[in-house]
Amino acid sequence: MKKRIENTTKLGRISEEISKEHKGFNEWIFVASRRDHQTxxxxxxxxxxxxxxxxxxxxxxxxxxxxxxxxxxxxxxxxxxxxxxxxxxxxxxSNSPIILNVDCDMYSNNSMSVRDALCFFMDEEKGNEVGFVQFPQAFENLTKNDVYSSSLNVLMELEMPGFDGNGGPCYIGTGCFHRRETLSGQKYSKxxxxxxxxxxxxxxxxxxxxxxxxxxxxxxxxxxxxxxxxxEIGLKYDCAVEDVLTGIAMQCRGWRSIYFTPERKGFLGVAPTTLLQSLVQHKRWSEGDFHIFASRHCPFVLGYKKIPLKLQLTYCMNLLWAANCLATLYYVIVPSLCLHRGISLFPEITNSWVLAFVFVIIVHRAYSLGEFVWFGGTFKGWWNDQRMWLYKRTTSYFFGFLDYILKRLGFTNSAFVITTKVAGDDVSQRYEQEVMEFGTSSPMFTILATLALLNAICFVSGLKRVIADVETLVWEKFALHIFLCGLLVFINLPIYQGLFFRKDVASLPTSVTYQSTMFALLACAIAVY
Known part of the structure; x- marks a missing residue:
């Protein structure tokens, strides 16, 4: 079908053979374009x-x-x-009472999903309260160590059940069974x-x-x-994450939601196979989520006295993704530049106050690792997850936050960016080998490369300072700085490979190398002088 559509588009006319076989093609005679056509x-x-x-x-x-x-x-x-x-x-x-919504890149992996959902809707005691039943989002094309951290295992296996326990999960836009009345704007009544x-x-x-x-x-x-x-009726407009906003509105109308995660996944989709695809997808999610938080649809406003306070707080865990970019950018930039300048931000290693920092670092990361492995991940997969956590917060969330501010000021308009899931054979091969895909120029890649080079320069500068003043025990003063900066350098190894060592088409373009080097050196020069 894809080939027939492409050939018809190239020819600009409908062949007689296709016209006889497919009724829909006859109507293309009146179609001006894919953005201007009749029903x-x-x-x-x-x-x-x-x-x-x-x-x-x-x-x-x-x-x-x-x-x-x-x-x-x-x-x-x-x-x-x-x-x-x-x-x-x-x-x-058909006017069916139950509507199933799945994304176009997903398919049913469990024929019992419909029956399972109906068991909730038709429950004799609580079934009439249920507005929608949400299944977890899962993917079929994940690599062993999940190079782009697309599995969402912790989110789907831990955070979403937490949503469920706090009053009902959010609607995530796919793998969801709805009661038709809830999508028609009906309020729940006892x-x-x-x-x-x-x-x-x-x-x-x-x-x-x-x-x-x-x-x-x-x-x-x-x-x-x-x-x-x-x-008031149907899915909400004017928001990049209309699913989350629609789910909040349903819950505020009194309907209850259910999160059901069977042992065999109900639906499987396709995860992004390049770094840019993943970053663009999270940029849209974070911007849309922050839009909800900063509008009259904020759970604290829309959900006041309508949904439990603990559910309002749970929503904020995702709605504030974009704003979290500010804290992450601070920790990635400021301590490294202070190390380069010779300014200490953290307690000396001999000071007892350093134990608080060490405790938080070790316990938090150990808990994160245990959490990831418990839900089926690997150690290398966890490390990839930490890397993507950093990359998303310094690019996707930053651009999502910035775009929202610019839209509020009237400089840009709303747009819905579709995440492309189709990949060529060479891209798919690199994805299966877990080789990070760059290949194109993007402001996101420029930021990642600039931050990576900035931390590398500051790390070398800090080591030089420690070695030069070894007798004065400068290392005690800058131990945490060097540790943090060194950790950032280690996590950015794929960036350095893409900048200087890889020669394939998926490496970082020369323009990104020049721009990021210039910006990093400029930042270091400003910090010193």
């Missing part, structure tokens, strides 16, 4: 009258293809807009009771062609004009 809707399999069966002879359910209308004069609201169009169209065709028989006995008398024509209106651009869609 294309086709019921491929009508479960009411179709004879289509699977390999076991079982009748296949209704299958619908939908491409909603897009016009330049209307904002299409990205993924949230697509989801809302699907909610409306499905309400006319007298609410799901009428499952009403759904079973529902009969749609319209023919397939009539359904197609009437449903096209529901997926048109003008349908949402002057309505509550995107505000």
């Amino acid at each position: 294309i809707l086709q019921i491929l399999i009508d479960g009411r009258e179709s004879e289509a069966v699977d390999i076991q002879g079982q009748i296949l359910p209704t299958l619908v293809y939908l491409s909603r209308e897009k016009r330049p004069q209307y904002h299409h609201h990205f993924k949230a807009g697509a989801m809302n169009a699907l909610i409306r169209v499905s309400s006319r065709i 007298i609410y009771k799901a009428d499952w028989k009403r759904w079973i006995n529902r009969i749609v008398e319209d023919s397939t062609s009539v359904l197609e024509e009437t449903c096209k209106v529901l997926a048109s651009c003008s349908y949402e004009e002057n309505t509550q869609w995107g505000k």
